Amino acid sequence: MTTTAHTIDPALYAAATAALRQEARTVLENGTAAAVIGWQAGRRAGSALPAIVTDPAGAEQLIFAPGCVNNLALYLTKAKKEVRGKGRLAIVVKGCDLRALAGLIGENQLNRADIYIIGIACPGVYGAHADRRLPLAEETVAPKCRECTVHTPTGVDVTVGTLPDLPAFTPREAAELARLEAMTPAERWRFWKEHFSRCIRCYACRQVCPFCYCEQCLCDRNRPQAVETTPRPAGNMAWHIVRAMHLAGRCAGCAECERVCPMDIPLNLLNRKMAKELKALYGFEAGLEPQEKGPLTSYREDDDQSFIK
Amino acid sequence: MKTITEQNLRALVDALISDGKRVVGPRVAGTMTLYEPLTGGAELALGELPRRSAKETFLPLCETILTYEQGKEAVHLGDVDPVRLPETVLIGARPCDVAAAPVLDAVFSWDYRDEFFLERRRKTTIIGLACTGGDDACFCTAMGLSPADSTGSDLFLTPLKGGSFRCDAITDKGTALLAAHAGLFADGTGEPLPLAEPALGALDLEKIRAWLDGHFEDPLWEEIAARCAGCGACAFLCPACHCFDIVDEGGTAKGARRKSWDACGFGKFTNHASGHNPRDVQPQRYRNRIMHKFKYYVDKFDQRLCTGCGRCIRACPVGIDIAAVLEEINDK
Ligand code: SF4
Ligand code: SF4
Ligand code: SF4
Ligand code: SF4
Ligand code: SF4
Numbered sequence: 001m002t003t004t005a006h007t008i009d010p011a012l013y014a015a016a017t018a019a020l021r022q023e024a025r026t027v028l029e030n031g032t033a034a035a036v037i038g039w040q041a042g043r044r045a046g047s048a049l050p051a052i053v054t055d056p057a058g059a060e061q062l063i064f065a066p067g068c069v070n071n072l073a074l075y076l077t078k079a080k081k082e083v084r085g086k087g088r089l090a091i092v093v094k095g096c097d098l099r100a101l102a103g104l105i106g107e108n109q110l111n112r113a114d115i116y117i118i119g120i121a122c123p124g125v126y127g128a129h130a131d132r133r134l135p136l137a138e139e140t141v142a143p144k145c146r147e148c149t150v151h152t153p154t155g156v157d158v159t160v161g162t163l164p165d166l167p168a169f170t171p172r173e174a175a176e177l178a179r180l181e182a183m184t185p186a187e188r189w190r191f192w193k194e195h196f197s198r199c200i201r202c203y204a205c206r207q208v209c210p211f212c213y214c215e216q217c218l219c220d221r222n223r224p225q226a227v228e229t230t231p232r233p234a235g236n237m238a239w240h241i242v243r244a245m246h247l248a249g250r251c252a253g254c255a256e257c258e259r260v261c262p263m264d265i266p267l268n269l270l271n272r273k274m275a276k277e278l279k280a281l282y283g284f285e286a287g288l289e290p291q292e293k294g295p296l297t298s299y300r301e302d303d304d305q306s307f308i309k
Numbered sequence: 310m311k312t313i314t315e316q317n318l319r320a321l322v323d324a325l326i327s328d329g330k331r332v333v334g335p336r337v338a339g340t341m342t343l344y345e346p347l348t349g350g351a352e353l354a355l356g357e358l359p360r361r362s363a364k365e366t367f368l369p370l371c372e373t374i375l376t377y378e379q380g381k382e383a384v385h386l387g388d389v390d391p392v393r394l395p396e397t398v399l400i401g402a403r404p405c406d407v408a409a410a411p412v413l414d415a416v417f418s419w420d421y422r423d424e425f426f427l428e429r430r431r432k433t434t435i436i437g438l439a440c441t442g443g444d445d446a447c448f449c450t451a452m453g454l455s456p457a458d459s460t461g462s463d464l465f466l467t468p469l470k471g472g473s474f475r476c477d478a479i480t481d482k483g484t485a486l487l488a489a490h491a492g493l494f495a496d497g498t499g500e501p502l503p504l505a506e507p508a509l510g511a512l513d514l515e516k517i518r519a520w521l522d523g524h525f526e527d528p529l530w531e532e533i534a535a536r537c538a539g540c541g542a543c544a545f546l547c548p549a550c551h552c553f554d555i556v557d558e559g560g561t562a563k564g565a566r567r568k569s570w571d572a573c574g575f576g577k578f579t580n581h582a583s584g585h586n587p588r589d590v591q592p593q594r595y596r597n598r599i600m601h602k603f604k605y606y607v608d609k610f611d612q613r614l615c616t617g618c619g620r621c622i623r624a625c626p627v628g629i630d631i632a633a634v635l636e637e638i639n640d641k
Contacts (some may be wrong), residue, residue, distance in 0.1 A: 042628050043636070044445045044508075049628025050536040070627060074538065082535050082590045198339070200361070200370055203575070204540035208626045220577050228558045230371045230569040235558075260626035262360060262542050264340040 006167045008066070008123045008136040016064040016120055016161030020092065023118055023160055024059035027090045033116050034087030037075050039068040046132025050075065052083060062092075064161065066136040069125045070208075071254040073100035076110055077213040090116040094125070095150025099252035099286055100210040107250070109213065119156030121163045124148065128259045138169055144255040144268070147171045177272055192270075193233070196240050198263040201231040205257035205267055206243065211250045218242055240270070248274040252286050310498050311476040313466070317493040318400075318474060319350025324490055325398050333366050334400040335359045344402070355401050355438065362548035362620060363406035366399045367413065367429040368570075374425065374555070375566035391428035398486070400436040405449045405618035407437040407461035409548035415610040416551060425568070434482045437462030438474075443505030446619030448632045451512045454616055456504040469499035507617065509632050512639045514603070514613065520638050521604040525596070533634055534595030536627045541572030543621035543629075549602070549614040552578075573597050599634065 024036040040051035040061045048067035052075070053059055072091055075083045083089070093101060098119065104110045124136050124145035134140050146169040153159060180188060206212045206219075219227045219239050227242060228235030251271045258268040278284050281304065313321070325332045326349065336345045336352045341360040347353060376387035399407075414430060417423040440449075440456035449455060459465040463483035466474040476494060478484040487494060544550040554571040558564055571578065574595070579588045588594045602614035615631070622630045 043630050043633040044622070047628055047630075049630075052535055075536070079539075080535070080591075082531070082592065200541075200545055200570070202541040202545045202572070204538070204542040204624075204626050207538040207540035222556065225556070225558065229554070229556055230558060230567045232371055232567075256626070260540075260542070260624075262546060262624045 006138045006169070008141075008166070009164075010135055012123050012161070012163065013063075013065045017062070019160035020064055020118065020120065021059050021062050023158060024053060024062055024090070024092075025056045027116060027118075028053070028056040028059060032088070033090035035083075036062070036090040036092070036118070037072045037083070038062040038092040038118075039064065039070065039072075041065070042067070044132070046126070052086070054086065064092075064120055064122075066124065066126045066140070067132055068094075069142065069259060071097040071100055071210060071256045073097055073104060073210040073252075073254075074208055074256075076101070076104060076115065077210055078109065078215070079207075079213045088114055088116070090118055092118045092120055093153060093156065094120055094122040095153040096122075096144060096148065096252075096254050098150070098153045098156065100254055103250055103252050103286055104210060107211075117156040117158075119153030119159040121152045121159060121161035122148075123151065123163060123166055124169075128264075141169055142255070142259070143173050144253070145169070147173055173268065173272060176266070177269055177276075180269060180273070192240070193237070195265045196236045197233055199231060199236045199240070199265060200263060201229065201236070201239065202262060204260040204262065205265075208256045208260050209247070210252065210254070210256075211247055243267075244270050244274055247271065249278045249282070249284060250286065251275060310496065311478075311487065311494045312469065312473050312497045312499060313476055313494050314473045318466075319353055321490055321493050322347055322350035322353055322400060324493070329396070331395040331397040332400060333363075333397060334402075344399070344406075347400075353401060356442070358403060358440075358442070358618075358620075359406075360620075361546055362409070362618065363399060363402045364409060364413065364548045364551070366397060366433060367410065367426050368551060368553070371567055371569040372425065373565045374568050376564070377559075377566075378563040379561065389425075391424045394425075394428050394432060397429070397433040398436065399433055401438045401466075402435060402462075403440050403618070404437055404454060404456060404458040404460070404462075405440070405447070405616040406548045407435055408449075408454050408458060408616045410435065410461040412549055412606075412610075412612045412614060412616075413551055415612060416606075419610075434463045434486050435461060436464045436466060436483075436486075439465070439467040439501070440505045441468055441502045443507055444619070444623075445508040446622040446630075446632070447505060447507040447617060448509035448619060449617035450507045451509040451632065451635070452613065452615055452617035453514065456507070468502045470502055471499060473499060475499065475501065509617075509636065512635055517635060517638050518604050518607050520641055521600055525600075529637070530592040530596040533629065533637075534592035537574065537591045537595045537629060538627050539574050539576055539591050539594065540626060541570070541574055542624040542626065543598070543631075544572035544574060545570055546620040546624050548616060548618055548620075573601070595629070599631075603635070 027033045035052055035054045038051050039048045041063050042049045046067050050070050105112050124141050126140055127142040130140035227238040255268040322332050332347045333344055334347050335342050335354050337354045342354055342357040344359050344363045374389050378385045417426040459479050463480045465477045465479055478487050552571040553568050555568050557566050580586045606614045
């Protein structure tokens with residue numbers, strides 16, 4: 001295969017895969033972890049799915065490829081108690097996924113000492129509707145990877161794979177966000193109203209989000225009902241406002257919610273906007289270090305109180 | 310043999326609409342194609358498999374079944390009369406969508422007759438379309454159907470080389486529609502376009518059912534479904550999944566009782582009022598999905614709740630592939 005300036009060399013993934021298998025086998029053999037959470041190949045060309053490997057021999061099925069899109073931090077939350085019950089877990093993370101781990105640690109959902117983090121040097125992954133028979137390139141790469149600054153994760157227990165200089169993809173999300181910010185509030189309202197009208201309330205966005213681990217979601221309550229559960233304009237709008245507000249200052253920007261939305265609603269634009277607001281208001285960024293507490297869950301004497309009238 | 314040109318097919322949509330019928334067909338909706346009510350034949354978009362299935366023609370995403378309003382003296386109830394539902398033509402639906410309609414009839418006319426569903430079904434004429442484009446998620450052939458299967462269709466279109474369609478009347482409804490618009494059809498034949506080629510080989514569906522019979526408890530459920538995120542994407546997009554929820558929404562002054570899609574993957578799906586949840590973890594919920602489709606429904610109605618459309622495979626956020634699951638059971 002010829003590698004143009006905007007194509008990622010598949011050999012990078014092959015090398016990372018080999019190193020990953022080696023590391024997974026070692027941690028399972030020496031008892032560092034009872035299970036390794038990674039990815040394995042799916043039946044369809046170029047597809048991959050989360051894998052939970054407990055047997056050293058099973059390490060051979062792990063892969064790293066452009067189809068390894070999932071943020072596996074989901075499996076460390078209390079929403080996945082059947083996975084957490086296995087014991088000390090090792091988890092494979094891309095740089096973008098690591099932000100979610102840092103957040104979960106900050107929210108006391110995870111103890112850093114209880115997990116073993118295998119960071120993977122990541123050249124990028126496929127976008128939601130990419131043709132997975134093609135190599136990773138301008139047409140197939142995920143929007144978040146176009147603007148990625150964390151290709152090689154830091155602060156992990158071990159890193160597998162190495163990266164050469166990567167091709168620069170054309171950013172899109174930042175431009176789209178700028179376009180949205182340039183709109184009048186009425187235009188913006190229309191934009192989101194139109195998008196949210198398509199929501200079918202399948203909750204795939206909620207279920208893949210590492211921060212949606214509440215055992216009782218406000219949006220499932222029916223006695224009394226807080227948010228209409230049927231996929232109609234009123235309930236949809238309420239659901240998306242609840243989602244955005246509840247994740248403000250917590251969202252790690254992994255864009256999983258947007259990737260999985262079967263109705264192609266650009267949820268990460270909303271996440272990014274909220275993140276920007278949080279930065280402007282509190283100088284806070286969901287980062288790579290475990291934070292004590294996010295700005296919306298803590299109180300400081302010097303908090304801005306000008307909104308109280 | 311009857312044929313119809315693409316231009317006349319669009320004219321047929323226009324004619325049906327001017328007859329006062331609701332015409333539902335694949336239509337470009339933003340970044341995807343959806344089965345939606347058409348405002349004219351020009352909107353018909355036959356190229357891409359619609360993201361959601363055609364079941365919403367009979368089982369809408371959400372429908373109001375009752376309204377209430379507090380009056381001065383009494384509460385006024387507004388009953389929604391299914392008889393007022395419009396005559397509908399579903400056009401250009403894929404065989405894997407259409408084949409699910411008779412499957413759904415069984416459950417909606419069993420011990421309780423769901424008048425909303427049945428009235429919509431009674432009033433709908435289905436014009437199916439042979440499928441010439443699939444991907445490696447499609448497996449209708451493994452489910453005993455095919456890209457040219459007319460099961461469930463009243464009239465069936467087969468794309469021909471050169472852009473027109475062969476039309477086969479399958480039922481009386483189809484014959485009636487053909488007769489009512491005879492001017493748009495011509496006598497003739499032609500060479501069919503090559504059909505889609507689903508990726509999966511044959512499956513022994515009886516063997517799969519028999520295995521499920523004896524493996525309510527099996528490590529397979531944990532192996533496959535510990536990764537399941539528990540969303541409703543697979544069920545919502547499926548032409549054969551039909552679970553729904555009924556909720557009252559609104560305030561004390563006024564509101565509505567609504568019926569909308571539900572999914573067995575949701576953690577609260579089986580939550581009892583007592584707080585007990587018999588399907589406590591995700592593998593048990595995924596097991597129910599497979600059991601319902603390939604055992605319970607077969608036991609009860611001698612039909613399967615899957616037509617192999619592949620939508621759940623394409624949409625699953627964590628890559629769970631029902632065809633791969635069936636293959637694995639088939640190989641046991
Ligand atoms: S955002 Fe960066 S680390 Fe995350 S998948 Fe894309 S390239 Fe990899
Ligand atoms: S809200 Fe979306 S982008 Fe943010 S952490 Fe959750 S899944 Fe990731
Ligand atoms: S994934 Fe998309 S369609 Fe489903 S609930 Fe979320 S926004 Fe709505
Ligand atoms: S179970 Fe999946 S493949 Fe089968 S009909 Fe439903 S969506 Fe299609
Ligand atoms: S199988 Fe996939 S689509 Fe279905 S509930 Fe589980 S995660 Fe959601």
